[in-house]
Amino acid sequence: MKSGxxxxxISMDGYLIIPLSMGRLAKGQDPESTYKILDFFVxxxxxxxxxxxxxxxxxxYFNTKExxxxxxxxxxxxMISHSAALRKLIQKRKKYIPNAFHFLPxxxxxxxxxxxxxxxxILKKLETRDSVxxxxxxxxxMGRTYEEANVNFLLEEIAISHILRQRLVELPRTLVxxxxxxxxxxxxxxxxxxxxxxxxxxxPQIDNINPFSGAxxxxxxxxxxxxxxxSL
Numbered sequence: 001m002k003s004g005x006x007x008x009x010i011s012m013d014g015y016l017i018i019p020l021s022m023g024r025l026a027k028g029q030d031p032e033s034t035y036k037i038l039d040f041f042v043x044x045x046x047x048x049x050x051x052x053x054x055x056x057x058x059x060x061y062f063n064t065k066e067x068x069x070x071x072x073x074x075x076x077x078x079m080i081s082h083s084a085a086l087r088k089l090i091q092k093r094k095k096y097i098p099n100a101f102h103f104l105p106x107x108x109x110x111x112x113x114x115x116x117x118x119x120x121x122i123l124k125k126l127e128t129r130d131s132v133x134x135x136x137x138x139x140x141x142m143g144r145t146y147e148e149a150n151v152n153f154l155l156e157e158i159a160i161s162h163i164l165r166q167r168l169v170e171l172p173r174t175l176v177x178x179x180x181x182x183x184x185x186x187x188x189x190x191x192x193x194x195x196x197x198x199x200x201x202x203x204p205q206i207d208n209i210n211p212f213s214g215a216x217x218x219x220x221x222x223x224x225x226x227x228x229x230x231s232l
Contacts, residue, residue: 001224002224002226002229003215003224003225003229004223004224004225006222006224007217008044009044009046010183012046012178012181013047013050013175013177013179013180013181014176014178014179014180014182014210015050015051015053015176015181015182016038016041016050016053016183016185017052017053017164017182017185018052018054019057019161019184019186020055020056020082021057022056022057022058024187025079025082028187030082031082031085031089032089035089035093040219040222042095048175049176049177050100050175051100051171051173051174051175051176052100053104053171054083054101054103055105055106055108055109056083056103056105056106057157058075058076058078058105058106083103086101087101097174097175100174102172102174104171104172106157108169109160109163109164109169112169113168113169115168115169116160119162119203120155120156120159123159124152126197127151133193133196133197136191136192136232137151137154137155140192140193141154154191154193157191158191158193158197159203161184161194162194162197162198164184165182165184165207165210165212165213165215166203166204166205166207167179167207167209167210167213168206181212182212182213183215184212184215184217185217185219186216187218187220188218189218190227190230194216195232196232198214198227214226214227214228
């Protein structure tokens with residue numbers, strides 16, 4: 001597996017994990033665009049014993065100064081509409097086993113992994129004392145105000161992604177038997193702050209089975225990026 005290139009084949013069984021940003025559900029990660037990810041990866045999988053997790057980032061959007069009730073109504077409707085349309089595509093085209101697709105919110109990881117609180121606290125402390133980490137977080141804020149709500153959004157995302165890659169949370173399974181690999185696929189670049197914490201070994205790196213435990217697949221580029229091979 002070479003960083004900056006596409007993946008040829010993925011052996012054994014595992015999970016394709018597709019984070020879905022609420023702000024991109026109408027364009028960029030709409031149901032049709034998301035379905036195309038499945039068609040792209042199906043030829044790369046050597047076995048049929050794989051599941052797909054669609055991970056909606058709804059919980060992250062409560063890190064906001066907006067009225068939470070309004071945010072809840074909006075994000076709930078977005079998720080319901082998007083997941084219903086995606087399910088309809090999967091069932092209509094009859095190419096994949098519908099039960100092998102799992103629609104989860106980010107809060108699923110928070111509730112089901114005993115590691116989240118500790119990981120978030122570690123990152124929060126790093127943010128207060130490490131100016132380089134703050135610099136990369138500020139880049140990821142992308143023009144928004146560098147304030148606690150926006151920073152917590154990123155820290156939660158980094159903690160959750162790390163937990164998923166390190167297989168520190170059980171995921172629903174239909175076809176998966178051994179949970180050998182977990183690949184996070186997103187139509188966008190990795191977060192530099194995440195690469196920084198990885199290189200500094202801020203969060204525990206204990207998984208020696210998942211070949212993608214320190215990697216990000218950018219679907220817009222059709223390339224895998226291996227954190228150990230990247231420079232900041």
